[in-house]
Structure formats: structure tokens, C-alpha cells
Amino acid sequence: MNSATLFGFCSAAIVGLGLFGLIVSPHPLRRILAFNLLGSGVFLFFGVVARRGAAAGLGADPVPQALVITGIVVAFSATALAVALVLRLFALTDEAAPTSEADPKAGAEGGHS
Amino acid sequence: MSTASVATTSSGYLLVLAVMWPVIGILLSFVVSGRQIERLAWIVLPVGLVIAGATLIAVTQAGQSQIYVVGNWAPPLGIALRADGISVAMMMATAIVICVTGVFAHGEFSQPPGGPEERAPVVFWVLLFAIWSALNALVLGSDLFNLYVALELLTFAAVPLVCLKGKKETVEAALRYMLFALIGSVLYLLGAAMIYGAYGTLDIRLLSERGHAEPATLIAASLMTIGLLAKTALVPLHLWLPPAHAGAPAPGSAMLSALVVKGSFFVIIRIWFDAMPDLLSFRAAQLLGALGAAAILLGSVLALRQQRLKLLIAYSTIAQIGYLFFVFPLAAGLATGVAWSGIAWTASWLQLFSHAFAKAAMFMAAGLIAEALGHDRIAELGGIGRKLPITMLAFALSGLSLVGVPPSGGFSAKWLLLLATVMEGQWWWAVVIVLGGLLAGGYIFMVLGRLLASPTEVPALQAPVSRWRECAALSLAICAVLLGIWPLQSSDFLFIGR
Amino acid sequence: MSSFLLVSAVLVLASIAIGLVRILYSRQAADCMMAAQLVGTGGIAVLLLVAVATETAPTGDVALMLALLAAFASVAFVGGMRGTGSKATEGADK
Amino acid sequence: MTAGTVLASSFIVPLFMLVAALGQRTRERLSDLLPFAPLPALLAALVVPDGTIVVLPRSLLGITLSLDKPGAMLLGAASLLWIAGGIYARQMLQDAARAVRFAIWWLTTLSGSLGVFIAADMIGFYFFYTLVSLAAYGLVAYDETAATRRASTIYVALALLGEAFLLMAFVLLAAATPGNSLLISDAVAALRSSPWRDITMLLIVLGFGLKIGLVPLHVWMPLTYSAAPIPAAAVLSGAAVKAGVIGLIRFLPFDVSLAGWSEVLMVLGFVSAFYGVAIGLAQTNPKAVLAYSSVSQMGLLAAVLGMGLGSGSRAALLPVAFYAVHHMLAKGGLFLALGAAAARRGSALLVLVPTVVLALALAGLPFTGGQLAKMAIKDPLGDGVASVLAQISAIGSALLMLHFLYLFRAGIAEAPADRPSAAAVVAWLMMVFAALALPWFLFPTLDGASRADAFTLQELWGAAWPILIGGLLAALLWRWRTRLPRIPEGDVLFIAERCAPTVSRLGAAFERADGVLRQWPIASMCVALLVVLTALALAMPA
Amino acid sequence: MALVFDIGIVSLLIAIGAWMIMARDTLVAVIIFVVYGLLMSIAWVRLSAVDVALTEAAIGSGITGMLLLSAAARLRQTEGAGARPSFPVCVAAGSLCALISAGLAGVVLLPADVAPTLAPLAVANLADTGLENPVAGVLFAYRALDTLLEKVVLLLALLGVWSLGSDRAWGGAPALGAYVPPNDILVFFAQVLPPIGIVFAAYMTWTGASHPGGAFQGGTVLAVMWLLVMMAGVARAPPISSTKVRWLLVAGPALFLAVGFLGFVIAAGFLAYPVDYAKALIVLIEIALALSIGVTLALLAAGPPERTLQP
């Protein structure tokens, strides 16, 4: 058992947990949290792959590291967009009455409910 | 196959342009003021179409894949773009649908003269560019992580499109879509990580040489496939599709249904037929086919039971996606060179393209009808056919293509698919295909019957409908029909590069 | 030497863990914010200890980053609470 | 102008008229074009030499057209009927708001109806067949009443079902054909050795049987003909149904003896022949009676084809086509008579007499085309049981036609005099003339047939006695007419409609399943489940 | 002993992850997530991935935490919207997820004899890029296309967030920090920390070429500093129609793209650099990107425009 394998198990467990959270969480914000957990599990898996690929004097293979960095940034933007959606959804739910939403096209395709 | 060094081919630069040209549009859109964005679109769209056409010609003339090694860093370290027969076909279809959508959206998403910059037009045009760029990146990418980024680009472009109207239902739909698509991307990424861990490369061509069936590969493949299925909305992973596609504005729905779901499907094809060609076991192929069959039945029956036109079309999309998945059981022999799988291969692409055109046309027609009537309740559509004959014709032609009435792309696709089921001895798919056609006939005629009815009181149009927009929808429907003159046999073109 | 540092790291980690259990058990939002504080400070210590022990190169930057940003979450927490009226107390009293 | 161009124009001209309808001006005058649309087809039937084969360019689907004797016969007769129908329809549509729509459906159905007679490849045939089947929907649904809605819905559902059968049949045929040939002749030739021979045959019989109304696939016929306006009913019952006949002629492998299938076809045919008469007698709507008569007549044709299939020769084809031609003209004439009668109430007798002749011609009245038709199919039927059954069915036809005439006369008295319409009368007279005269011209083209045979005493008696017996039976029936059961149009349809709640429950079950699957926890769990399943499926070799 | 430490951190990560999923209160769950992110960056250091550790510290716990925290705080009243699925569903979901975890663990246990790696190749080609940090080499040379497209993803996400504002608010400013009552401590903090942060961000960006760090990390620190300033009410969020903001947003990607196209002329092709100027060009791109990323991330976290622009 080396530490890469250990973190590999960790990533497996976290992926499972994240997936479970995504399935059972009723609140969208919690789903976003679970998605982030799941994502970090996946990134950790990349980290394990990178660590195992240590060579040429490097502590870890740089390619998976770069992929993770890209992945983290993408995951953040996904989170930001999803959070904005959640907030907008709850704002609209609170408003209830569509009057405050001065949308000129509102009548155009009525019957959306 | 050998590990021959990958080198940029003479027309390779076109691939870079195809991906980056819309990106230039996106970047410029941020800095020019609102009214300029649509003008920008009138430059971006035709040039993009030309690029797609040039790539098509280049690949056809060369008779082999066109490759661009980005930054001259050859895989596995770098990334290559590769255009084979299916990618250029897809590029061309994308370009046509996007351009016509652009024409269709003109007017609906124009900045009003004089006033301040408005939200919807700015967002719409940027998303249109983004979808285009993402799809080109998806069909040209030959690196699993590059494809991941392209997939995310596509998702991020599609989600805001769903809730462009800003209504509660659409925001809810967009959120569902987003979260479900995110599960999909994460699973895909996990699969990619495993692939890298096993083979030290993400390049599809290299993987096809190195890959072999071992546990890591199997799990990775299933993770990636299911992740992509979630984005493709194959039953039972279709929860997000109906509200999302029905809630988006018409040009948005057209792109979502015609193109966006096909993007992730394309990647599944890449994985199974390019990256790991000998991995597709009989059982797995049957499983995917069975899901497709379930999609056809469920989607068609539910389409029949819808009361709103846009929802009906959305459920029809679910059904039509199902047909695409017969490519796995029927063309599985492609890798081993079994003669008949070529037919299923051709059929599936034909289905994809004809559905893309037909569905885009249908959503546009539905959008026009909804705009004209102020609602899209099927029961109250009576007589609109007389008011909007061109729209109705567009709907009818694309509907008939979905049903599989000759001469149309839908018919050719269905014919070839059925032929393939017979040849492969997998008659059970034929039953589903035929049944699906019947049900499609049911819901199409249900709508056509209403459109054609002449109630005593013909509804008054709430808004004038521009002739141009009607013609845009019609032109796509005609494209779907014209695909029907594709020769009814396996097409060499779609085999370029494989 | 390195094993001494590692032992210290493990000890700090353990104390973080115990503290976390205590805080999180209370289930009060404001209280929980302390957990972030705890892990922020403790985590930096652990990081430094481990980095030196295993001779991992420029870990100082990571510690600096953590030090710079660990407080930020708390600010966001407080800011978010205040932004929505006095919901913080409500959370704390729960 | 080559023969090929003429042949092709018979379906291209009507389609071109459709395209022209995109223009506003043409659209408003579209119904004026209806009588002229079938003219190229008529020309083709007259001048194009037998055996012409044309391959159209790729842009026209690469359809192959050919004209043989049965095809030419049916094409000519059908175009006549379409012309007559067009004359009638043009008048009917003069001030109707729905004229354009009707005209569009009319032209579409027309090009399909004429196209099936000349298509030589499967794709082309399927194309025309689809046109004639599906576009007829618009003709049926012309009057927007609940009854027409029901009729057109049922019609289109069954038409789609027929399409589905045929599509699968054609695919199986294509699969068994060596090379990439899609020619019908090649496909039928290869059917004998096809590994899917029986299923192909089944699908062919089901598909075309649905079109010609073999029991129990006939349910749409009475509904449709009752619901459709008169000219539409005339062309549908006369011309459109013959798409099924030509389909059987083209696609059954007559060159080889397929024993089992010949019996199947015969049994189905004779059952339909008698069933149509029996149920027809219980009808009160003259249109429905005519529809059941079609069921009966087409059943007889199917039986003849079955005999031909058993004999392993193509000898039966031309007689069948000839019989079909007569039926087409007579049936069209009878439907148009319903319209002419309404227009000419004042001089009812003028309408009644020719109608009596036409009606009894369907039963084989001497000196009419009907007698020739019966003579034509005598040879293929042979001397055995089939021949006897055919005679009995002729009695039945006579009986049914007398029933029709009774209803017809009653109808004349009751019909409201809408307006005097010369066009209706012209169209009708044209069909009466064609039905009575044309068979005499065509008869000699049959192998070994001469007009003189028709005037032998033996033949005349053979044609007359079934009508006499029919007349006697009709007189008996007249006595007990009040005791006759009244069976709704579409008879066994009620069984299917009884299943409707079950079907709708099934649909609701699908809806519920969709509702469950679209719940977030379930859907996301499906993701996990599918990952596991796919991995297992990949790991386990088949 | 290192293994003991690793076991400790791994079990802490798993436990906290589980706790996060199970926590009843969403706000608590988010706080736990912040804690988790902090621990995660320690894990990344243990995996010798310092670049990632920096990114995780900056984004994973820093800016994501802030985003989720403020959202959770705003959504406190919606707590309890919807219930957990029924017990059997939970059990089924749990077993499926456990199966998947087991599968992954199995893959972890069965490594290849020689773990595949691109490290030697990456190091061997590093000289051509003029860089010393191989991760930066991958990001800005070998896989520059991914990085460029990812920038577009960021911009799109921002546009998506903006599109969620109401029609009236388009062109206006995000509401972040607009309505907070003045708080002297926070203001003090927001005045003291940013200078340090900006210096650090500059250092991160600059050092990225040769040591762990780079445009991502630097940009994120910038974003966090700006957010802090906005949240404390020291500076207001800019209107999204501001030309300056728009130019800042696209500056990085546009420069990247321009240099990429320049490659057609002065180097071996798209996104290729001439060997002599490679490092200079990359550093230039990184600086522009850091600025753009900073603005993009901050605005992403700030949310859609809510305040209408007063003419």
C-alpha cells in the first residue's frame, strides 16, 4: 500500500459519496455541493494517475495536473452558473406573481404552466 | 495501422478556422455594442458556412482525413484536430442549421433601434456562435479531454438558451438540464482519467492502437458512455429534455433538438467506433440498442399524449434519438469489416442529419404558430394552416420525414436501418422501428389534422408572421426531404478516414 | 527529523479532527464557521510540517494562498448573512 | 416527346400543379385544374407501347417506370375515373372555402393513384402507394363533422399500419434480392429462394389486403366511403383501392407455385366476398352498401389471384386487371350517380335506369362489361369449388346491388334538390358510358378472348341466372326487410373500439412511467445503474 | 509515518465528505465543503501536485466556498423544500454508488506494471517552450487549445449568469455588496488585504513560468481580492455594460487567440510559438489571462446584474 493507492481509494469513496449525494439531495444547492464533491473525487483520481506517473525527476506527471487545473476552473464556472440558476429560480418562485417581471413577450406563448 | 507520425495535412488549417472563427465572434460580441452583434452575425454565419463547405470539399477530394496538429505538438503530448467523413458531414449539417436559424432568429432577436442594448439578443447571438464553435470542436476533436472541454462549451451554451425567456418554468428546466449534464460531464471526465491512467494518452487514434479490454478500460468506457447518454437524453436519462426543449425560444429549441443532443452522441460514436473499436461487446451493444428501443416507444407514445405542440415535438425528439442507438447493435461489425454494418452506419448518419433538419424546421414552425396564435395548444390550432400555409408545409414535410414517408431522409434512413436489421438477423429492432414509424405517423397526423381543419371561426393572428421566417423553416424541411435522394446503399463518403 | 515533523503533523491533524467533530456536532451555522477557521489555521500548520518533512518543494506558496484566502470564506459567510437581513442570528439560535 | 416522358408526366404533371399552387393566383384557381390533371396519364395509357421502361434521374428518386398490359389498362381506366371525379369535384368546390385544401389532397392522391400502376421499382412503388394512401386522408376529412373525423382517423391509422407492413415486406424483398437491384421484378424473382419468404408473403398479403379490404382488414372502407364527399368516394372506391390490386399483381410470385399462400389468399378472398354481401345487406346508407360491395368484389379478385398463385403462371393477371377495370368504372359511376340523382330529382327515371344497369353490371348482367369481367376470370378460377363459389358470390352481388338500388330510389325521393348541376351529370354519364363501353374495347386484348363469345347463349345464361336468383332472393328479402339486423358501418370495428380504454390505459401507464423516470432521484439513479449495467455487459462476453 | 499521515488525511476527507452529504442544514453543508476544500489542498501537496494544490486552495475552497456560502445564506428560508427520497430509493442508490466506488477501487488496485506517463516527453520538450514549469508547459504549449477553449467556457458561463438577470437590469451592475450596512472591521479588512493579495497575485502569475503557479492561481487571487472589496462595500460592482469591464474580460482570450493565429505566420502553425520568443509570449499571455480570469471569476461570483443603471 503506497500513498497513491490510498488516495486512489479516497477518490473512489468520494466519487461514490458525491454520486449518492447527487441522487438523494432534494435541494438544488445541495446537488451542486454534491457535484463539487463528485468532481473533486474525479480530480483526485487524476492526481493519483499523475502521482503514479512520476518520472523524469518530476514528482508527478504534469499532463494530468494540467487537466485537473482546467477541470477545476470549468467546475467552478459550472457551479457559478448553477448557483445563479438556483437563485434566479427561487427569486422567481418568491415573486409568484408575474407582474414584476415586465417581459413584453410574456403573453406571446402563454400557457407555459 | 501503425503509429505513423501524425502530421498536419494541406487543408488542416481549415479545422482550426472552423473551431476558432465563431470564437472570434464570441469575443467581439463582448466588446461591440448590442446592435452590432447581429451585424457581426451576418459576417460570422456566411463565412462559417464557407469554411464548413471548404472542409467538406477538401476531405472529399483528398478521400482521407484532414489533420491539424495544434501548435505542432504531436499527440500524445499535444492535441490534433481530425476531420473524417462523419465529422465534415456533421460540420456541414451544423453550418446549415445554424445559418438558417440565424436567418430565422432575425427579427425575434434583433436589437430595437434607438433603445438601449437588450438582454435577449446579445445573449442569443453569442450562444449561437458558441454552439457552433463547440459542435465544430466536438466533431473535429480527437483527444478525449479536448472533447470534454468542447462538451462543456456546448453545455454552457445550451443551458442559458433554455431559459432565455426568463420564465420560472424555463429556469427550472435549465437548472435540471445543467445539473444532469454536469453529472454526465463528471462521469465522462472520470472515464477519461482512467483511460489516461491505463494508456498514458487521450488521443483517440493512439488509443485505438493501444487499447485492449481490461477492467479499467471497460469501466472507463461505461462511465464515459453513460455520462454522454445523460447529455444525449436517451431514455431513461431524459428527464431534462422535454421542459428544456419546449421552454426555449423557437430558434433555441431548433438548435437544441437538432444539434446539441447530437453533439454528445457524436462523442459516443467516437469512443466506440474510433477509440475502442474492438471493445463493443454484443451484450453492451444490445443494451444500448434496447435503451434506444425504449426511447422510441416511450417518446412516441408520450408525444401522442401531449396537449402542447412544443412538448409533442420535444417528446418526438426523445423518440428519434432512440433510432440513433441502433447503430451500436447493427454496425458493431464495422471494426471487423463485416459487409452489412456499412448500411447501418450510413443509415444512422442519415437519420441523424434528416432528424436534425426536420426537427429544426418543426420547432421553427411551432414557434411561428405559437407566435401567431399566442399559444401552442394542439386542440386549438384549427385553421392555422390556412393562415400560415408555408409554415404548415414546413411542418408537414418535416413531419413526413420523421414518419419515414418517401422521398425523405427519414425514409432512406429507416429503409437502410430495416435492411440492416434483416441482414444482421436482429429482427427485433425492425419491430421497434416499424412501430415507431406508426406512432410517429399518429402524432404527426394528429397535428396535421388540426392544422388543416377549418373551424367555423378561423383564429385571428395575434402577430404578423414574417414570410422570411416561414421560408427559413421551410428550407430546412426541404433539406430533410432532399436527403431522401441519397442512394439507398452504404455511402463511401461516410467512411472516409476509417 | 522528518518523522518527528510528520508525527507533529499527525497530531495537529488529529486535533483538527476532534475539533471538527465538536463543532460540526453543534449544527449551528455560525458555530460551524469556526471549523473553517480551525482548519484554516491548523491546515496551514499541517501543510508546512508535511512539506518540510517530505521535502516537497515550494509549499510555502500554498500555505500563503491558504492564509490569504482562508478568511475569505468567513467574510462571505458574514456578508451573505448580512445581505439577507439578520438571518445569522436565526441560524445561530436554531 | 418520348414514351418515357409521357409516362413520367402522368404523375409529374399533377405534382407540378401542386408546386404551382404555392403561387397565390394558381392556388385560387387550383380546383379548375382538377379535370385536366389525369390527362397525361390517359395519354400514356393510350400511346405508350407495352413494355416501355424508363429510369428517372436521381433527383427524381431514380424511380423506374414501366408500362405493361395490366398496368396500362388500369392506368387508363383510373385516369378516366379521375377525370370524371375532377369534373364533379370542380363543380362541388366552386364556392367552398375549403376548395384549395381539397384540391391539394386531390392532386396528391391522384398522382399516387396513377403512379402505382407504372412504378417498376420498390421505392417508387412505395412512394406512390404512400401518396395515394396517406393523402386520401384529406379527401375523407373534407366535411368536418364528428363522423368524418372518426372515419379519417381510423383510415389514417390503418393506412399507416398498411404502410408499415409493406415497408417491412419491401425491405425483406430488397434484402433477399441479389445485387443492389430494387426492381420489383428482380425482387419477386428472388422471393422464392428468400430465407424470409413466408414472412414476406404474410406482410405483402396483410399490407395489400388492408388496401383492398380483405376481411377483417376492411373496417375502414365503409366508414371512409360514407364519410367522404361523393367525388372523393368515387375515386377512392374506384381508383385508389386498385393500388392494392396492382400491388398484389406486382408482388405475388406468380412464376412459382406457392401452394400454401394460394389457399390463404383464396380463403380470405371468398370469406370477404360473402362477408361483404352479408353485412352490406344490413346497411341503410347507400354509400356503405357500395363499400361492402367493394369488399365483396375485391375479395373475389383476391381469390382469383390466389388461384393464379397456386397455378404458378401469370395467366391470371390480365383477367384480374380487366375485372378490376370494370369494377373501377362501374363503382365510380355508381358513386357519381348518388350525386347526379340529387341534381336531377325532377327526372329521376333518367338517372335510375342507367344506374340499375350499372349496378347489375357489377353482378355480371348480360351485354354489360360485367358479363365480360365474369367471363374473363372464369378461366383462372377453373372448374372446381372456386368456380362454384364465384357463381354464388355473383348471386350475392346481385342481391346486394338490388338492395343498393332500393336504397338509391328511396334516396332520390328524399334528397334535397341542392342545385341543378350539369357537371355532376356529365361526370356521371361519362362513367356510365365508360363502364358500359370500355370493357368491350379492352376485352379482345385478353389472351384467347373474343367479343363474339359473349353472345353465345351459354354465356348469356351463365351471366343471367345469378341475377335472376338474386332478384328472387331480393323479393324474399323485401318481405322480411324489417327483420334485418342493422349493423353499423365498419361492423367488427366495435371490437377494436372496445379495446380503446385498454389502449388509453396503456398510454396512461406510459405517461406514469415517464413521470416516475423523470423524477430527479430516479433519473440520476438510472445513471448509476446504467454505468454498472454497461460495465457488466462489457465485461461478459456474449 | 507518512503513510499514517496520509491515512489520517484520507479518512478525514472521506468523513467530511460523508458529513457534508448527510448534513441536514444546507448552510452547514456548505461550511463543511469549505473545510473539505482546505483539506483537499493538503492532499494535493501530498500528491506532489503543487500547481493543483494552489488552484484548489484558491478556487476550490476560496471562491467556490464564497459563492456557495452567500447562496446558501440567501436561500435559508427555502430550507426544507422537498424531502429526501424514500428509504428504499436511498438504499438502492447507496448500493449502486457503493458498487461504482468498488469498481473504481478495483481499478486503483490493478495498476499497470509500468504506470504510463508523459512526464519524460513533457520535460524533454520543455526547452522549446522556454518554460521551466512543466505544468505551465502543458497548459500553454502542448495543450494550449484546451486552455484557450476553457477561457471561452469561462466567458460563456459569465454570459449565462448575466442572462439570468431580468430584462430591465441588463447592462446594470450585480447587487453584490450594494445593500450591506457599513461594517468597520470588514472595511478595514478590505483595505488591508487587497494590496497584499495583488502583490501575491502578481507573484503567482510571474512565477508560473518556472515554478508552480500561473495565470489561473494569480487570476483567482485577484478575483477574490476584488470580491472582498465589493462585499465590504468599499467599491461597488461595475455595471456589466461597462466598456472597461468588457475589454478586460476578453483581453486575455483575445491575446491568446491572436498569438495563436500569429503562429501561422511566425511559427509552425496555430498556437505554436517561435522558439526564441516562446517564453516571453507565454508570460505575456499569462499576464493578460490573469487579469481576464480575475475579472471573469469575480463577476461570475458576483452574480447577474440586479441594479438598473441610473442614467
Next chain:
Amino acid sequence: MSGLLHAFTILAVSAGVVFFIAGTVGLVRFPDVPTRLHALTKADNVGLGLVVLGLLPYTGGLLGALKLVSVWLLTLLSGAIVTQLIARAVR
């Protein structure tokens, strides 16, 4: 590395660890939020300071040492502010 420095490191780090543990004990034992907060921040910040002090000899350069010290200073600063903020929020 001389033995003296070793001893210094061991001493400082051990002391730091002790402070951390003490902080945790306080956290567990103290009854309400403000007192817990008090225990936590005070003890942990001192603990971190000691650890940083102990590790200074290993930083291998002035820049490294500077970084380490600034880490501590930053933690002190933010710790103080956050404590205030939380305390106010709770109050």
C-alpha cells in the same frame, strides 16, 4: 544542520502542537460560542506561530523564511478579523 537547530525545531514545533491540542480541548470543553472562539483563535494562532518558528531553519533562504513569516502574519490578521466578524454575527 546543527544539533542545536534540531533541538530548537523540536522544541518549537512540539510547543506549537501542544497549543493546537490545547485549543482543541478548549473548543471541546467550553460552553458557548464566544468562549470557544476565544480558545480556538488564541491557541491556534500561537500554535501556528511556534510551528513557523520551528520550521524557519528549513526554509533554505531568506525568501522562504519571509514567506513563512508572512503566512503567520496573514493568519493572525485574518484570524482576528474573522473572529470579530463571527462574534458579531452571533451576537
